[in-house]
Amino acid sequence: MLNFFNTENYLYLLGYRTNISLGNCHHYGINTDVNFKLARKYYLHALKTHRATALYQLSLLSNDEGNKGEALYFSGIRYEYIKECVYLYN
Numbered sequence: 001m002l003n004f005f006n007t008e009n010y011l012y013l014l015g016y017r018t019n020i021s022l023g024n025c026h027h028y029g030i031n032t033d034v035n036f037k038l039a040r041k042y043y044l045h046a047l048k049t050h051r052a053t054a055l056y057q058l059s060l061l062s063n064d065e066g067n068k069g070e071a072l073y074f075s076g077i078r079y080e081y082i083k084e085c086v087y088l089y090n
Contacts, residue, residue, distance in 0.1 A: 014031060039061055052078055052082055
């Protein structure tokens with residue numbers, strides 16, 4: 001019997017359809033096992049559409065992995081991005 005019901009399809013049916021939400025599932029172990037590598041993959045894909053949120057999640061992920069320098073790097077880029085957006089819209 002073929003297995004059509006893999007983890008990604010299962011999470012999709014539960015309503016986790018964006019890259020951020022799929023990354024959160026793998027980052028925090030929501031309805032699946034914790035997998036930092038897959039979480040990073042989904043967060044990096046989310047940079048195209050939800051840049052500020054993806055940078056924040058990448059910062060949290062790096063912190064959870066124990067990489068404090070990378071966490072601060074992503075936080076700094078997020079700060080600069082938000083500052084630029086506020087400047088452009090004011």
